[in-house]
Amino acid sequence: MFLPETELQRVGDALVDELIGYRQQAGISTAVLGMSGGVDSALTAALLKRAGWRVLGFTLPIEQNPEETERGVEACHTLGLEHMHLDLSGLYRHIVSELGELDIRIASKDEERLRTRRGNVRARLRMITLYDQAHRFSGLVASTDNFSELGAGFWTLHGDVGDLAPVQSLIKSWEVPWLARAFGVPERTWRANPTDGLGIGGGDEAQIGVSYLEWDVMVFALLEGLACNPGLSAQELAEALKIGGDMHARTALGTVLRRLRSTWHKRSNPIRLDHPVAERYEALDALDARLFRPAVLRADEALSRFSGELQDLANQLADALKASERRLVTAESCTAGLLAACVAGAPGSSGVLEGSFVTYCSSLKSDALGVPAELIEEKTPYHPEVARQMATGALDRAPCASLALAVTGVGGPGPHEGKPPGLVYIGAALRGHDPHVEEHHFFGLPKEVLAATIRAALHLGLRTIREANALRP
Numbered sequence: 412m413f414l415p416e417t418e419l420q421r422v423g424d425a426l427v428d429e430l431i432g433y434r435q436q437a438g439i440s441t442a443v444l445g446m447s448g449g450v451d452s453a454l455t456a457a458l459l460k461r462a463g464w465r466v467l468g469f470t471l472p473i474e475q476n477p478e479e480t481e482r483g484v485e486a487c488h489t490l491g492l493e494h495m496h497l498d499l500s501g502l503y504r505h506i507v508s509e510l511g512e513l514d515i516r517i518a519s520k521d522e523e524r525l526r527t528r529r530g531n532v533r534a535r536l537r538m539i540t541l542y543d544q545a546h547r548f549s550g551l552v553a554s555t556d557n558f559s560e561l562g563a564g565f566w567t568l569h570g571d572v573g574d575l576a577p578v579q580s581l582i583k584s585w586e587v588p589w590l591a592r593a594f595g596v597p598e599r600t601w602r603a604n605p606t607d608g609l610g611i612g613g614g615d616e617a618q619i620g621v622s623y624l625e626w627d628v629m630v631f632a633l634l635e636g637l638a639c640n641p642g643l644s645a646q647e648l649a650e651a652l653k654i655g656g657d658m659h660a661r662t663a664l665g666t667v668l669r670r671l672r673s674t675w676h677k678r679s680n681p682i683r684l685d686h687p688v689a690e691r692y693e694a695l696d697a698l699d700a701r702l703f704r705p706a707v708l709r710a711d712e713a714l715s716r717f718s719g720e721l722q723d724l725a726n727q728l729a730d731a732l733k734a735s736e737r738r739l740v741t742a743e744s745c746t747a748g749l750l751a752a753c754v755a756g757a758p759g760s761s762g763v764l765e766g767s768f769v770t771y772c773s774s775l776k777s778d779a780l781g782v783p784a785e786l787i788e789e790k791t792p793y794h795p796e797v798a799r800q801m802a803t804g805a806l807d808r809a810p811c812a813s814l815a816l817a818v819t820g821v822g823g824p825g826p827h828e829g830k831p832p833g834l835v836y837i838g839a840a841l842r843g844h845d846p847h848v849e850e851h852h853f854f855g856l857p858k859e860v861l862a863a864t865i866r867a868a869l870h871l872g873l874r875t876i877r878e879a880n881a882l883r884p
C-alpha cells in the first residue's frame with residue numbers, strides 16, 4: 412500500500428486527469444478553497460490548477476499565526492491562483508461570546524474539550540465563507556482532507572470538508588508532501604509542520620497521539636491484516652500484527668485503534684439507518700448514475716457492480732445452463748477472464764462452469780485456441796471471424812462444455828491496430844448449432860467498456876440457450 416516514488420507521479424497525473432474529466436463533464440470549472448499555509452490545501456490547489464480549473468484561494472485567518480497566512484499567500488502567488496483575504500477573527504470572537512449565553516464555559520475556560528469546540532466553530536465559520544463564495548462564483552468548494560486525516564477522524568464535520576476531494580486517498584506522511592513538491596508547491600509549505608491552526612493545542616501529530624508516519628504504517632498494517640483475515644476482531648487483529656514486546660509500537664497501535672474506533676461515524680456521515688424502504692436510495696442512485704452522474708465518476712463503479720446487475724445476470728445464465736444440463740467455457744481477450752469470474756460467482760457455478768481460455772495476446776489465440784495466425788494478421792484480432800473461431804476453438808478443446816462464449820475487442824482508452832475503442836465482437840457457439848457473432852460499439856472508459864462487454868456476453872449466452880431450448884422437440 413505504501414507507494415514507491417516511481418508510482419507517485421503516475422498517481423498525480425491520474426488525479427489531474429480525473430479533475431479534467433470532472434471539469435469537462437460536470438459543467439463546473441471554478442473551485443474555491445481555504446489556503447491555510449499547509450501542504451494539503453496547497454497540493455489540492457496545485458492539482459486543480461494543473462487540470463485547468465479557475466482556482467480562488469482564500470486566506471481566512473482567525474487569531475492566526477501570521478506566518479501561516481504568509482505561506483498561504485505565497486502558495487497562491489506561486490501556483491497562479493486568484494487570491495482573496497478576509498480576517499474572520501472578529502466574527503469568531505463575537506460568535507463565541509454569543510455562544511457563551513448558552514454555556515458560559517465555551518467563552519471562558521481553557522480545557523481541551525472546550526478548545527475543540529471553539530476550534531470547530533473556527534472551521535465552520537471558514538466553511539460558511541467558502542460556500543458563500545462558491546455560490547458567488549458559480550463554483551464548488553474544494554476539500555483538502557487526506558487519507559490519514561480520514562482514518563483519524565481529524566477534521567470537523569461540516570467544517571473543513573467540502574464538495575470535491577482530490578487528495579483524500581493520499582497519505583500525509585509521504586504522498587502529500589511528495590506530490591506537493593512535484594506539482595510546484597513552495598518548499599516552505601511542503602516542509603511546514605502540520606497543524607490544524609484551530610488553537611486546540613500542539614500540531615496535528617501531538618493531537619492525534621502518534622506521528623503521521625506511525626499512523627500511516629499502522630493503518631496500512633491493520634488494513635492488510637484484515638484483508639488476510641477478514642473474520643478477526645479488532646483485538647485479534649492487533650495480536651496478528653505480531654508486534655511483540657516493542658512497547659512504543661504497542662502504544663502507537665493502541666492509539667490508532669482508539670482513534671479509529673471513536674471516529675468511524677465521521678466516515679459514515681450522515682448515518683443512514685437500515686430503513687425498511689432503503690431500496691429507494693439505490694433506485695435514486697441508479698437514476699443519478701444512469702442519467703446524470705458524469706462518466707468520470709461512473710467509470711470506477713462499472714466493474715465493482717459484480718454484486719449487482721452483472722451478478723444477477725450471471726446467476727440467470729448459471730440457472731439456465733443448469734436447467735438445460737449444459738456447461739460453459741469462455742474464451743476471453745479484452746475481458747481477460749472477468750466473464751468466467753462473473754459466472755464463478757453464481758451459486759452452483761461448479762456444476763455449470765467448465766473453465767476459461769484467457770488469450771489476451773494474439774499469439775495465444777492461435778496457440779491455445781487454434782485461430783489461424785494469418786487470419787489475425789490480415790484482419791487484426793478485432794474481427795467477427797476471430798471471435799467465431801475463438802468460440803469454436805474453445806468448444807473443441809473443452810469436450811465437457813456445450814456452450815462457448817468468446818470475446819475480442821478494444822477496451823480502450825485509445826484505438827488499437829486501427830480499430831476504435833469500444834469495438835467488441837462476442838461469439839457464441841452451442842454444440843450442434845451454427846456459431847453466432849455480435850458486433851458492439853460501447854462508449855466510455857475501459858472499465859465501462861469491459862463491464863458493458865460482460866453484460867452483453869451474459870445476455871448472448873442466455874439468448875442462445877433460450878433459442879436452442881425453443882427448438883428442442
Ligand SMILES: Nc1ncnc2c1ncn2[C@@H]1O[C@H](COP(=O)(O)OP(=O)(O)OC[C@H]2O[C@@H]([n+]3cccc(C(=O)O)c3)[C@H](O)[C@@H]2O)[C@@H](O)[C@H]1O
Binds near residue numbers: 527534607609677682
Ligand atoms: N455515534 C455517532 N453517530 C453519529 N454522529 C456522531 C456520533 N458521535 C458523535 N457524533 C457527531 O460528531 C460530532 C463530533 O465531530 P466533530 O464535530 O467533527 O468534532 P471532533 O471530531 O470532536 O473534533 C474535530 C477534530 O478534528 C480536528 N481538525 C479539525 C479541523 C481541521 C483539522 C485539520 O488539521 O485539517 C483537524 C480537530 O483538531 C479535532 O481534533 C459530535 O458533536 C456529533 O455531532
Ligand SMILES: Nc1ncnc2c1ncn2[C@@H]1O[C@H](COP(=O)(O)OP(=O)(O)OP(=O)(O)O)[C@@H](O)[C@H]1O
Binds near residue numbers: 451608
Ligand atoms: N487560515 C486559513 N485560511 C484559509 N483556510 C484555512 C485556514 N486554516 C484552515 N483552512 C482550511 O481548512 C483546511 C484544514 O486546515 P489545516 O490547518 O489542517 O490545513 P492543511 O492545508 O490541511 O495543512 P496542514 O494540516 O499541513 O497544516 C485547510 O486545508 C484549509 O482549506
